[in-house]
Amino acid sequence: MITRRSFFLGAASLAGLPPVLRPAVGAGGGVLRPADPSERPVPEGYPYDKPVPRSRSRIMAPLPNRVVAGYWTSWGAPIRLRDIPSHYNTVFLFSASPVGGAPGTTGAVQWTGPGNGRGAATHFTADLAELRRTRTVILTVGGAGANVDLSTRPRAQAFLDSIRRIYGDLGGFDGLDWNTYEGEQQPATDQMIWISRQLKSFYGQSFAITSPPAPWRPADVAHCRAMIDAGALDMVNPQYYDGPGLAAENYIVASVGEWVARMGDAGRVGVGFGLGRAADYSTLAAVSGAWRTLQATHPSLRGAYNWDLATDEGMGWPFANEVAPLVMTGAATATLPTTVPPIIPLPVPGLGGTRRVATVDTIADLAARCGIDDPRSVAAGSRQEDVGTSPRPDPPLP
Numbered sequence: 001m002i003t004r005r006s007f008f009l010g011a012a013s014l015a016g017l018p019p020v021l022r023p024a025v026g027a028g029g030g031v032l033r034p035a036d037p038s039e040r041p042v043p044e045g046y047p048y049d050k051p052v053p054r055s056r057s058r059i060m061a062p063l064p065n066r067v068v069a070g071y072w073t074s075w076g077a078p079i080r081l082r083d084i085p086s087h088y089n090t091v092f093l094f095s096a097s098p099v100g101g102a103p104g105t106t107g108a109v110q111w112t113g114p115g116n117g118r119g120a121a122t123h124f125t126a127d128l129a130e131l132r133r134t135r136t137v138i139l140t141v142g143g144a145g146a147n148v149d150l151s152t153r154p155r156a157q158a159f160l161d162s163i164r165r166i167y168g169d170l171g172g173f174d175g176l177d178w179n180t181y182e183g184e185q186q187p188a189t190d191q192m193i194w195i196s197r198q199l200k201s202f203y204g205q206s207f208a209i210t211s212p213p214a215p216w217r218p219a220d221v222a223h224c225r226a227m228i229d230a231g232a233l234d235m236v237n238p239q240y241y242d243g244p245g246l247a248a249e250n251y252i253v254a255s256v257g258e259w260v261a262r263m264g265d266a267g268r269v270g271v272g273f274g275l276g277r278a279a280d281y282s283t284l285a286a287v288s289g290a291w292r293t294l295q296a297t298h299p300s301l302r303g304a305y306n307w308d309l310a311t312d313e314g315m316g317w318p319f320a321n322e323v324a325p326l327v328m329t330g331a332a333t334a335t336l337p338t339t340v341p342p343i344i345p346l347p348v349p350g351l352g353g354t355r356r357v358a359t360v361d362t363i364a365d366l367a368a369r370c371g372i373d374d375p376r377s378v379a380a381g382s383r384q385e386d387v388g389t390s391p392r393p394d395p396p397l398p
Contacts, residue, residue: 063136063175063208063234064089066331067270067303068324071140073310077117081127081137084309085317087324091131092177092305095140096166098148102182107155108162109141109148111170129171138175138208139166147182156191160198167203175208175234187223196232210235212272212305215246215255221262228263235302236263240282241274242307247282252290257297266298274307275319284318288326295330303327 069090072078084091096111098104114120120127131137141163142148150156167173176199178192196209211227213220215238227233238259240246252271260266271294274281282290294301304327306312306319 063210064303066328067136067235067305068327069138069237069270069303069305070312070319071305071308073308074112074114074120076115076310078114078120078310079313080118080120080123081131082123084131085320085324087320088135088309090136090138090303090305091309092138092140093173094308095143095146095179096163097141097143097146099162102145102147103149103185104155107148107150107152107158109159109166110162111139111166125171128173132172132174136174136208138177138210139163139170139173140177140179142178142180142182145182147180147185150180150188150191150195153191153194156188156195160195163195163199164202175210178209178211181212181214181217181220186219189223189226192223193227193230193232196227197230200232208234210237212237212239214238215240215259221259225263228265228268233268235268235270237270237272237305239272239274239307241272241276242280244280247274247280247286249282249286249290249293252282252286253293253297256290256294256301260298260301266300267302269298270302271304272307273304273319273323275315275323276311277315284322287319287323291323291326295327299330 067090068088069092070084070088071092071094072081072084073094081091093111096109099106099108099110113124116122128137148159150159163176176196178196180187180192199209200207209227209232211224211233213224213236224233224236228236236259238255240252240255245251252273256269256271260269263269271291273287273290275284275287276282291304304323306323312319
């Protein structure tokens with residue numbers, strides 16, 4: 001999220017951009033300097049290598065063909081994940097923050113659970129698993145005042161290990177959202193590419209990597225293009241709110257057109273809207289008008305998101321009920337299948353008998369479901385045991 005502080009701290013970079021990328025801004029200044037990069041030891045306990053079940057069907061691509069996303073904020077009394085309107089096919093969990101405060105003591109980040117005013121905390125893990133059966137859930141890292149210093153490989157390694165830990169603690173998620181743009185801090189492009197590739201190697205190439213950069217900063221444009229060229233960024237969503245001039249319909253249209261040209265593929269570009277009543281946020285008319293124009297000009301745009309779900313709920317869900325159907329108009333195909341993969345009984349000797357197995361299950365999935373820490377023992381047992389071994393009780397399938 002861009003704050004007024006970070007907006008004005010970045011204003012000095014505007015001079016190098018074409019006019020189409022420059023909103024009207026006031027004076028500003030200042031520089032955010034990263035902490036001393038002298039390395040501290042990577043915290044003990046990393047990586048988090050306990051296998052976790054993939055309750056989400058692997059037949060679903062984590063990023064829909066046309067994304068309609070919202071940022072779910074954990075503070076206050078947030079809506080339960082299960083109650084997010086179905087028009088949102090993608091949910092950003094906001095957010096993991098640096099351990100020790102910005103810019104982080106080691107590079108590691110942590111997830112803080114939500115407030116429980118409406119049961120969001122009590123039911124979080126179960127609701128997350130249920131949501132992932134039909135929708136995409138992406139963990140956001142950073143946000144205003146929560147930038148992470150990833151300037152060295154040890155810090156990048158600590159970050160990666162902490163993401164794996166959070167993945168295990170939450171029971172999985174479908175991607176990572178780099179929201180690490182703060183003032184004049186320069187993106188650690190090389191390390192972020194390395195981390196993103198590592199995550200895709202751990203969780204599959206379909207593990208989504210997204211990012212909501214500042215639309216006016218040349219450094220962010222170059223960073224995102226480098227990430228795309230390296231195969232480390234699936235969707236870039238410039239954010240058009242929380243700064244003077246950013247939420248205007250004509251600026252959004254012109255700026256998105258520039259981003260499409262610079263990224264080289266409209267299918268990797270989305271639009272970050274802020275529909276709200278506050279200053280520097282867009283009206284419903286401006287959001288709808290901007291999307292209609294962009295859809296006509298760039299029909300293959302990947303989609304749009306709204307900051308944030310709590311604001312949308314407080315306004316009576318105008319983004320979900322009016323903008324989301326508009327965004328979905330013209331989508332090439334249905335975004336997500338509504339069916340889950342078939343569940344069939346299958347002899348799995350390494351687990352001591354017949355198990356209920358989804359057609360997309362891996363050995364790691366089976367091991368996690370049955371409480372076995374090392375999935376290699378399942379594979380080894382399958383080579384050594386007979387199919388006729390007496391079955392053990394089968395725990396419920398998540």
